Amino acid sequence: MIQSERMIKTFTELVRIDSLSREEGKIARQLVGRLKKLGCRVRVDDAGKKVGGNTGNVIATFPGKKPGGPVLLSAHMDTVVPGRGIKPIIESDRIRTDGTTILGGDDKSGLAIILEVLAVLKERKIPHPTIEAVFTICEEAGLVGAKHLDIRSLKSRHGLVLDSCPADSLFTRGPAADKMEFTVHGLASHAGVCPEEGISAIRVAAEAIARMRLGRIDAETTANLGLIEGGSAVNIVPDRVVIHGEARSHDELKLAAQSSHMAGCFREAADSHRIVKDGREVRATVESKIARDYPRMNLGEDAPVVKWVMAAAKKLGVPIACRKTGGGCDANIFNGHGLNVANLGTGMREIHTVNEYLLLNEFQQTARVVLEMLRFK
Numbered sequence: 001m002i003q004s005e006r007m008i009k010t011f012t013e014l015v016r017i018d019s020l021s022r023e024e025g026k027i028a029r030q031l032v033g034r035l036k037k038l039g040c041r042v043r044v045d046d047a048g049k050k051v052g053g054n055t056g057n058v059i060a061t062f063p064g065k066k067p068g069g070p071v072l073l074s075a076h077m078d079t080v081v082p083g084r085g086i087k088p089i090i091e092s093d094r095i096r097t098d099g100t101t102i103l104g105g106d107d108k109s110g111l112a113i114i115l116e117v118l119a120v121l122k123e124r125k126i127p128h129p130t131i132e133a134v135f136t137i138c139e140e141a142g143l144v145g146a147k148h149l150d151i152r153s154l155k156s157r158h159g160l161v162l163d164s165c166p167a168d169s170l171f172t173r174g175p176a177a178d179k180m181e182f183t184v185h186g187l188a189s190h191a192g193v194c195p196e197e198g199i200s201a202i203r204v205a206a207e208a209i210a211r212m213r214l215g216r217i218d219a220e221t222t223a224n225l226g227l228i229e230g231g232s233a234v235n236i237v238p239d240r241v242v243i244h245g246e247a248r249s250h251d252e253l254k255l256a257a258q259s260s261h262m263a264g265c266f267r268e269a270a271d272s273h274r275i276v277k278d279g280r281e282v283r284a285t286v287e288s289k290i291a292r293d294y295p296r297m298n299l300g301e302d303a304p305v306v307k308w309v310m311a312a313a314k315k316l317g318v319p320i321a322c323r324k325t326g327g328g329c330d331a332n333i334f335n336g337h338g339l340n341v342a343n344l345g346t347g348m349r350e351i352h353t354v355n356e357y358l359l360l361n362e363f364q365q366t367a368r369v370v371l372e373m374l375r376f377k
């Protein structure tokens with residue numbers, strides 16, 4: 001029932017529309033038009049204003065008569081860079097780029113699947129539940145479109161995000177993440193004339209980082225310092241350095257422990273640097289800002305949406321397994337608001353690189369699974 005040719009056409013049309021984060025206006029208008037033609041009620045929220053973008057999230061309701069409550073289907077409209085002027089090349093088993101840009105299968109494969117599924121439900125007059133289709137902005141910019149979506153306005157309690165790679169993978173568990181910013185304050189002085197009258201913020205930061213547990217902490221927990229900036233000239237003892245980092249864990253207690261360990265390392269390093277200047281003690285200090293970036297996704301195998309997907313896969317005779325990821329996606333935000341939303345792969349590969357491609361058999365399989373799930377839910 002899925003019309004592969006049509007879905008591929010939709011996909012290639014969508015990837016030809018540039019839509020970097022905060023510049024999703026053109027694709028949003030295109031999608032609003034397509035959704036209305038399919039019979040959806042469509043609105044665009046004000047998230048764009050809040051994040052400095054040129055459109056908000058697109059929220060569509062595709063009315064159905066089946067009882068049991070509506071179902072959420074979601075994908076994101078934005079892409080990473082280099083993402084302008086994408087020229088998709090269709091081969092026998094895949095769609096790839098010309099090597100100069102990403103493909104944007106992340107996540108236009110998800111958008112195309114949702115549009116195709118709605119089209120088939122409509123033209124075949126297949127009984128289905130009401131579907132809420134949510135196309136978000138700025139997922140790649142830190143899930144900020146979903147973070148600014150009024151999730152309480154959605155009626156769905158269960159659903160799927162279509163935003164991961166292998167079609168045989170239903171991601172049901174993902175970590176919570178903290179983001180952090182540490183600002184180390186030292187004391188500036190002339191590096192040649194009176195270095196002893198200064199405190200090097202770079203040295204304090206280096207000592208803190210050297211004693212910090214980073215990378216893979218355990219099977220459920222990771223941590224990274226990814227950005228560092230500080231100092232102003234080689235002949236000045238640096239008085240300030242700023243370090244940005246993150247920690248993630250599937251376990252809230254482990255996440256809290258890791259985040260406080262990282263802050264503790266900076267505190268201890270700062271404490272060990274003090275000088276006496278003009279009869280007064282001056283010490284290094286550190287400002288630590290730690291905030292929750294997104295909540296975890298943690299669906300059991302008995303969650304309704306997991307059961308529906310598994311039943312659909314079984315019926316179609318395709319293998320799908322529940323998996324956990326170390327990444328975050330819009331599903332984390334939906335789950336944080338109490339919805340049960342898993343993330344099903346669409347067949348994209350090597351995402352966020354110019355080698356990105358989309359495997360056509362997996363792309364079609366996911367569309368068939370989603371359609372089957374809605375038919376028999």
Ligand SMILES: [Zn+2]
Pocket residue numbers: 076106107139163
């Ligand atoms: Zn994505």
